Amino acid sequence: MGKKAEKLKDKTLKENENDSQSAGVGPQDKTSLSxxxxxxTGNLEQDFTELCRRLGYTEFPRVVNRPRMPSTPTSEKTAFDDTDWTSDKDSPIAHIKDRFSYFKPSIQIEVDNEDGRSVREISIRGWKIDDKMMGIFSKCLPVLTSLHKIRLWNVGLTDDTFSSFLTILHCCPSIRVFALEGNPLLQQSYYKLISDDIVLSQIFLRNNKINDEGARLISQALRSLKMTNKNLASLVLSYNHITDEGARHIAQALRFNRSLLSLNLSSNQIGDEGALALAEVLGHFPLTHAEIVERRRLLLEKEAQEQPRSPTTSRHADSKSDRPPSHHSNSAIEKGDKAQAQKTKQSIKKKEKETQKKEEKSASNITSGTSNAAAQASGSNKKDDLKTAKKQLANPDQKNTRGEPVKSATRRAPLPEQEQAEPVEVTNPLLEQAEFRDGKVFLPGNKVVISLNISRNKISKLGLKGFLTAMETQIEETKPIPGTRCHTGLLRLAVGNNNFPADCPTLMRLQEILLPRDPIQKSYKSSEEEQSM
Known part of the structure; x- marks a missing residue:
């Protein structure tokens, strides 16, 4: 009986160890490992799995390479016709599991190399990220130096977990593309992504129920960006609840924002008022009273910086006290040089006489002969130095006979490359050339935005006319860059599926203007021509 009891104890201990290992928590993990x-290590699969086990997760998503959606068979044969069911892997149930494995909770990654350390893209969809999981990501993601894009779809983020995720983005400077989709936030905190501290070039915020308040906060974030910040180039706000009021807020930000190149407002609730506000920004728009006051202040500062010096200040600048010592009167310099030259000549003559006497007295002494030769050589060198000194005073920029450059007080040594590089001057849009008419000050519109998508909204012919007027003014003012076919201003405008017919004359005129400028249409036509050839 004793042996049987010992065997049962050993069996239960092994089962418990196996259960704990399958759950990811061993007896040592609970006590010592944290x-x-x-x-x-930089290997996301290894780090994520180990951290989940140490935190006590029994089941957690797997890190897998991003799969492709299974394609339906094109032939009449089904997927089970050529299947050999001799093994479990080839059974119909195994094939069904492989097909539905795409929808299992997982972290889908794209890597550049096979070692798993150069993760370029992370995609998470369909499972909730809580505070505990966010702590794991705060340790795993900053180590990935090649991480470029993060995409989160329907992950159940709250305002608190979203704020903690923003701290992770601060620690990942390599991330340039971020997508948060299907994740409504109660406080509309999406504007926090638009900041000078987070270097993102593309932001996707589709299907998040962003309303007019969220659009207002995003507009303030766009306006608060520094003038030198050219990072954010694309903003996608499609499939949200933005109306005319929200469109006006975004148009207000586009008045002076010169970094955004592409804006997507498709599938919202924007009508004619919002469309006219967006179209006005593309053409000439009048300044408000506060903007006029700010423009005058900036102009006064610019004039003060560029104002030439007065005659009194120029005289003081050219006075003797402000000059370096080598810039005193030329006559004084010449007199001093002549006196010094005469003194040196007299000293040289005296030395020559003394050396001649010494030569006559000690002709047989070899050492005296050698010293005499040295004295003669030094005397000849001093004569040459006097001649070169006079030449240098006459021509200060001329090089001496020995090939060494002459140091001049009027010239400075070249600065290092870092000091020579001048900072790029960024002009404020308020300082652009203005136009005065009807008692108002008009500035040229935003010609930085090259792509605008407002399709699937509630825009009628009235709003469409506003875009046509803006495009006609852009064509009159903008010309192709010399030597290229590039234009400035709007190049692509998507206005389909709105409240106007497809044969609307205004739409036809817009297409005539934009189709030759659209780079996507040009590339499509060129590819068709290559295929036809």
Whole structure:
């Protein structure tokens, strides 16, 4: 009986160990190992799995390479016709599991190399990220130096977890593309992504129920960006709840924002008022009273910086006290040089007489002969130095006979490359050339935005006319860059599926203007021509 009891105890211990290993928590993990002590290696699969086990997760998503959606068979044969069911892997149930494995909770990644360390893109969809999981990401993601894009779809983020995710983005400077889709936030905190501290070039915020208040906060964030910040180039706000009021807020930001190149407002609730506000920004728009006051202040500062010096200040600048010592009167310099030259000549003559006497007295002494030769050589060198000194005073920029450049007080040594590089001057849009008419000040519109998508909204012919007027003014003012076919201003405008017919004359005129400028249409036509050849 004792042996049987011992066998049962051993069996139960082994089963418990197996259960704990399958759950990811061993007896040592519970007592000694913790997530804080773990040092990430840069391999996302290894780090994520180990951290989940140390935090006590029994089931957690797997890190897998991003798969492609399974394609339906094109032939009449089904997927089970050529299947050999001799093994479990080839059974119909295994094939069904492989097909539905795409929808299992996982972290889909794209890597550049096979070692798993150069993760370029991360995609998470369909499972909730809580505070505990966010702590794991705060340790795994900053180690990935090649991470370029993060895409989150329907992950159940709250305003608190979203704020903690923003701290992770601050620690990942390599991320340029971020997508948060299907994740409504109660406080509309999406504007926090638009900041000078987070270097993002593309932001996707589709299907997040962003309303007019969220659009107002995004507009303030766009306006608060520094003039030198040219990072954010694309903003996608499609499939949201933005109306005319929200469109006016975004148009207000586009008045002076010169970094955004592409804006997508498709599938919202924008009508004619919002469309006219967006179209006005593309053409000439009048300044408000506050903007006129700010423009005058900037103009006064610019005039003060560029104002030439007065005659009194120029005289003081050219006075003797402001000059370096080598810039005193030329006559004084010449007199001093002549006196010094005469003194040196007299000293040289005296030395020559003394050396001649010494030569006559000690002709047989070899050492005296050698010293005499040295004295003669030094005397000849001093004569040459006097001649070169006079030439240098006459021509200060001329090089001496020995080939060494002459140091001049009027010239400075070249600065290093870092000091020579001048900072790029960024002009404020308020300082652009203005036009005065009807008692108002008009500025040229935003010609930085090259792509605008307002399709699937509630825009009628009235709003469409506003875009036609803006495009006609852009064509009159903008010309192709010399030597190229590039234009400035709007190049692509998507206005389909709105409240106007497809044969609307205004739409036909817009297409005539934009189709030759659209780079996508040009590339499509060129590819068709290549295929036809």
């Amino acid at each position: 997530a804080d002590d773990y040092q990430c």
